[in-house]
Amino acid sequence: MLENTDTPPVVVGITGASGSVIAKRLVDKLLLLSYPVILCASSSGRLVWHEEMDISFGETVEDWSSNRHFSLYAPSDLRAPIASGTFPVKGMVIVPCSMATVASIAHGMSDNLVRRAADVCLKEKTPLVIVPRETPLNTIHLQNMGILSNLGVTVLPPEIPFYMKPESIQDVVEFVANRIMLALGLTSHLPEEMQYKGPQGF
Secondary structure, eight states: OOOOOSSOOEEEEEOSSSOHHHHHHHHHHHHHTTOOEEEEEOHHHHHHHHHHOSSOHHHHHHHHTTSTTEEEOOTTOTTSGGGSTTSOOSEEEEEEEOHHHHHHHHTTOOOSHHHHHHHHHHHHTOOEEEEEOOSSOOHHHHHHHHHHHHTTOEEOOOOOOGGGOOOSHHHHHHHHHHHHHHHTTSOSSOOGGGSOOOOOOO
């Protein structure tokens, strides 16, 4: 269980899309900055994690669990505090966010804790960010994301910041993690090195 804190937690959902490395980096950053984190990963999210990551999900959770600001709930645990609108949270991000999760949230299907927590954010008007990783997008994907956008959800695809001339995947991951924190209102601006300064050398 998460220890009592004056700062409402950030809810992080992990679902079955590509991009587990972004979720890991985001949680690492949040805990490093002493933001309380409540994590919930779907079974598909864990499967993708094991396909993409060099460190297992279990080992990572064990490492995070050494931090008193971290808490984990199973996707089947609809009794978890984040399933209720009376439990205060700073905001929620689903990273990565599968198209099945996008569709379920857009159409009010709260059949697991990730989707229920997102539904709670919608009804309580709490910041909700989704990080979809699918390409190309079909009309159904776009319509579902349009529904969520109209409800105030921030749709934040993990796009490459070409103007930064990234040299590695980690550079892109770091950029996306910072964009998520900005979208959640955890920071007021991106780090200076990630801000576009206009044409250079002209």
